[in-house]
Amino acid sequence: MTAAATLFGSVALGVGVVAMPPTDGVSASSDAVAAIAEDGLSPHATDVPLLTLQEAGVQRLTNDAPAIVSLTFDDGTQDQVLAANILAKRGLVATYYVTTGQTGAPGFLTRDQLHGLADLGSEIGGHTVHHLNLPTVTQNEARRQICQDRENLRQWGLPAQSFAYPYAAHNDEVQRAVRDCGYASGRGLGGAVGSGESMRLAGETISPEAKIVESLRPENPMVTLAPNMFDRRSGIEAYQKDVETAVGVGAGWTQLTFHGICEREATTCPEIMVTEQELERLADWLVEQVVAGRVAIRTVGEVINGDPTAPVPSAYLSTGSAGDPNAQHAAFTPRRSSDPGHRVSDFTHQNAQGAPICWNGFAYGDNTANFTITSKTGHEGQEALRLELTAKGPGEAKWLPIMDLGECSLAAEGGQSREITYTARGGGAQSQPVAFVRDETGRWTYFSAGRFTPLGEEWSEHTWKTPDLPAGTTALAVGIALQQTGWNEVRQITVQ
Numbered sequence: 001m002t003a004a005a006t007l008f009g010s011v012a013l014g015v016g017v018v019a020m021p022p023t024d025g026v027s028a029s030s031d032a033v034a035a036i037a038e039d040g041l042s043p044h045a046t047d048v049p050l051l052t053l054q055e056a057g058v059q060r061l062t063n064d065a066p067a068i069v070s071l072t073f074d075d076g077t078q079d080q081v082l083a084a085n086i087l088a089k090r091g092l093v094a095t096y097y098v099t100t101g102q103t104g105a106p107g108f109l110t111r112d113q114l115h116g117l118a119d120l121g122s123e124i125g126g127h128t129v130h131h132l133n134l135p136t137v138t139q140n141e142a143r144r145q146i147c148q149d150r151e152n153l154r155q156w157g158l159p160a161q162s163f164a165y166p167y168a169a170h171n172d173e174v175q176r177a178v179r180d181c182g183y184a185s186g187r188g189l190g191g192a193v194g195s196g197e198s199m200r201l202a203g204e205t206i207s208p209e210a211k212i213v214e215s216l217r218p219e220n221p222m223v224t225l226a227p228n229m230f231d232r233r234s235g236i237e238a239y240q241k242d243v244e245t246a247v248g249v250g251a252g253w254t255q256l257t258f259h260g261i262c263e264r265e266a267t268t269c270p271e272i273m274v275t276e277q278e279l280e281r282l283a284d285w286l287v288e289q290v291v292a293g294r295v296a297i298r299t300v301g302e303v304i305n306g307d308p309t310a311p312v313p314s315a316y317l318s319t320g321s322a323g324d325p326n327a328q329h330a331a332f333t334p335r336r337s338s339d340p341g342h343r344v345s346d347f348t349h350q351n352a353q354g355a356p357i358c359w360n361g362f363a364y365g366d367n368t369a370n371f372t373i374t375s376k377t378g379h380e381g382q383e384a385l386r387l388e389l390t391a392k393g394p395g396e397a398k399w400l401p402i403m404d405l406g407e408c409s410l411a412a413e414g415g416q417s418r419e420i421t422y423t424a425r426g427g428g429a430q431s432q433p434v435a436f437v438r439d440e441t442g443r444w445t446y447f448s449a450g451r452f453t454p455l456g457e458e459w460s461e462h463t464w465k466t467p468d469l470p471a472g473t474t475a476l477a478v479g480i481a482l483q484q485t486g487w488n489e490v491r492q493i494t495v496q
């Protein structure tokens with residue numbers, strides 16, 4: 001079965017569509033949630049073990065040079081082991097920006113592997129818990145995403161001092177949050193097309209090419225200047241040119257940004273991923289530059305020289321979070337303010353795209369799904385989530401809450417059973433409630449599902465009592481799935 005996700009609206013899925021990793025510089029989607037969906041498959045798995053320093057047999061290349069290059073890898077996907085091994089065999093190090101809500105999930109690096117990377121001399125940096133597009137969530141959720149991620153790394157013995165923005169998306173408030181959570185730097189990325197066309201201008205007086213070169217003491221360390229992420233259409237030659245530019249400028253810093261790695265045997269490789277062969281060529285070339293005294297390879301943390309022991313403010317840690325009662329984006333409105341764990345859904349909050357805040361439509365497999373919100377002229381003047389499957393192969397479609405650290409999540413504890421009630425109607429389809437749970441690190445995993453229930457065209461109420469939630473649960477997310485060609489509408493999802 002194949003898997004894919006959509007934010008909202010219509011999506012057509014065919015066999016061969018595979019869930020893609022979160023990518024930076026690409027518009028936001030719900031990859032993070034797709035990756036933890038119960039039947040999501042990851043394209044990023046590899047069986048290749050991470051080399052140790054001893055196995056690599058090469059000491060780290062250390063030198064001084066006017067031009068500094070940092071190799072950075074985003075999202076903490078499992079296939080980055082391939083990159084780490086290529087670098088280790090050449091005495092090179094890198095910075096790995098990790099989304100800790102996915103650490104250890106299928107297709108993502110494990111905690112042991114993060115330590116293995118650190119043992120190789122590389123740096124582990126932060127990339128939020130759930131890879132959300134930070135300027136689009138509330139300020140408090142953005143702070144939780146940044147602070148909890150850093151706290152997770154600290155708790156795992158990997159104190160982080162460097163951060164990279166998911167989707168390279170930030171604003172003043174998000175930048176402040178990165179600093180307040182104890183990071184010394186936040187990496188920006190170049191513009192939309194081609195190397196050398198950076199979003200942030202380093203100054204009017206230098207050439208366009210030089211705008212990709214950051215100072216060793218960045219003017220704004222919370223948005224450090226970097227060329228665009230790697231793209232196979234421009235290839236490693238573009239990055240070689242960027243490094244040459246840094247060498248030409250004299251004293252400067254160039255950060256090169258990678259995502260997934262395609263195995264040597266792969267017959268196709270997405271544009272945003274790099275092949276082992278390409279990375280080897282770039283690494284060999286960088287070693288030549290190091291040996292020639294033109295370039296030095298450093299981690300981002302070594303360049304910025306921040307304080308890994310900087311504390312994380314506890315106000316923005318997610319553990320036991322009951323959500324933010326002041327959130328503008330609340331998906332669940334408390335039925336009784338004295339009982340924040342007992343809520344009823346409210347779909348009347350819509351974002352600029354007309355999508356209900358805190359909800360996403362997902363479709364899996366070979367089908368076409370339409371996700372819409374009905375007008376207020378529906379049942380009792382209330383809006384409802386509408387899901388329509390207009391073609392059907394294997395797979396299913398579902399509405400899911402955005403799985404975050406606060407606003408869109410319902411506080412819950414392990415050992416409890418919760419009763420889910422929803423009002424629905426439909427034609428030609430069966431609906432099913434599905435539940436996900438969040439642990440104390442912020443990681444979401446599939447938990448359980450109720451039975452598929454046939455729906456008639458009249459509104460009817462459905463109840464599902466979950467099994468006891470697993471120990472360590474901090475939050476619950478409940479969605480509604482649809483099987484068979486047809487439609488359903490859901491309103492008033494209540495959890496008590």
Ligand SMILES: [Zn+2]
Pocket residue numbers: 022023024074075127131165166167
């Ligand atoms: Zn990312």
